[in-house]
Amino acid sequence: MPELQLKHVSKKYSSVEVIHDLNLEVEQGEFVVLVGASGCGKSTLLRMIAGLEDITEGEVIIDAKPANDLHPRQRGISMVFQSYALYPHMTVRENIGFGLKLEKQPKAEIARVVNEIAETLQLVPYLERRPGQLSGGQKQRVAIGRALARKPRIILFDEPLSNLDAKLRVEMRAELTQFHHAHDITTIYVTHDQVEAMTMADRIAVMNGGRIEQYDTPLNIYNRPANKFVAEFIGSPQMNVFAVRHLADGRLSAGGVRLLPPEALRTRANDCAFLGIRPDQLRLAGPESGDTTATVKTLEHMGSEAFLRLQLPGGALITAKTQGPDAPGLGTSVGVGFNWPAVHLFAKNETRIECPHI
16 A cells, blocks of 8 residues: 555635645655646645645545544654754754654653664764754754654655755755665655756656646656656756647648658657657757758857757757767857657647657
C-alpha cells in the first residue's frame, strides 16, 4: 500500500476552486516533488495533506487509514516551512526538542533525541545558540531537526531553500538528498524551482492551475513530457515550441521554416499542431548546412557552454545551446539543423504524440 493517497481531492474558497479532483499516490520512502509556477496550488495541496487546510471533497489516506478528520498532530506528519518558524527566544536545543516537550516526553528522552539529531545535522556546536546567532543554512537545519524529532511517517517541505543564496541552496539541496537516502523517510517537497525538482526527486508532480499535468520520474518528464505545458515548463533554457502548418508537399511550417520530417515520422507528423525541440538538440553549422539558416541576435556565455537567441528567416526566435568556445558571434549567420529523433510533437489539444524511434 502507498504511504499516502489522495483520492479525488478538491479545495474551494467560496466559489473559487483551487485544487481540482486531484489524485496522487506516494510510496513509503519516496521523495516526491510538487513543482509548478506560483499560484498553481502546490502549497495549498501540501497544507491539505498536513491537515492545516480543510478538504472540500475527496479523501486523504495515510498508512491505509482515512485521515480527513485527523488533527494535524495525529497524522504522523512533520512540516518544514519556508520561513523556518523558529522560536527566537529558544536555543537550538530547545527548538529541536520543543515538539517532544509538548508531548510530555521524559527529559532524558528529549535530550537523547536532540543530541542524536544534532549529530546527524552537524548542529552540535550550535546547540546553545539562539536563531539570531545562526546563518540561513543553520536555521534551516534546525527547522529540519525539529521536524524530525517527532519521528514522522511523512515529512513535508514548503519551499525550504527559497530564502537562501545560490551557493547555499546547492549545498543544502545535496544535504537534504543525502539525508533522505540515509533515513528513508517519505518526503513531499514543494518548489517552483525545476532544478531542485529534477535533482532531488524520485518522482515529480508537475502542477498547473490546481491540477497535476504529469506525475513521473524526472527523466521521463524531461524526455517524454505528457503535453505542451510540461514540455515548456521543465528544462532550462525552455524548450522551443512552434505552432505547425501542414504544407501541400508534405512539409511542415514551424516558426516560418519549411521542414521535411524523416519518412518514419511523417504519418504521426500529420496529426501534430505543435512541434518542440530543446535548445541542446539544435545543431549549429555553416550557413549552407542544416534545415534552415538563422542570425545570432543575443549570446550568453556561461563558460563551458553558451546560450544563443537565433532569428529565423521569418522573424521567429529560437534558443540554441552550444559549447562556449564554439559559439558564433553576434550577427553571424549560421545553419540550424534539427535532431529529429529528439523532436517532440503535440496534437491540437496539446497532448504528446508518441512517435516511432528513428
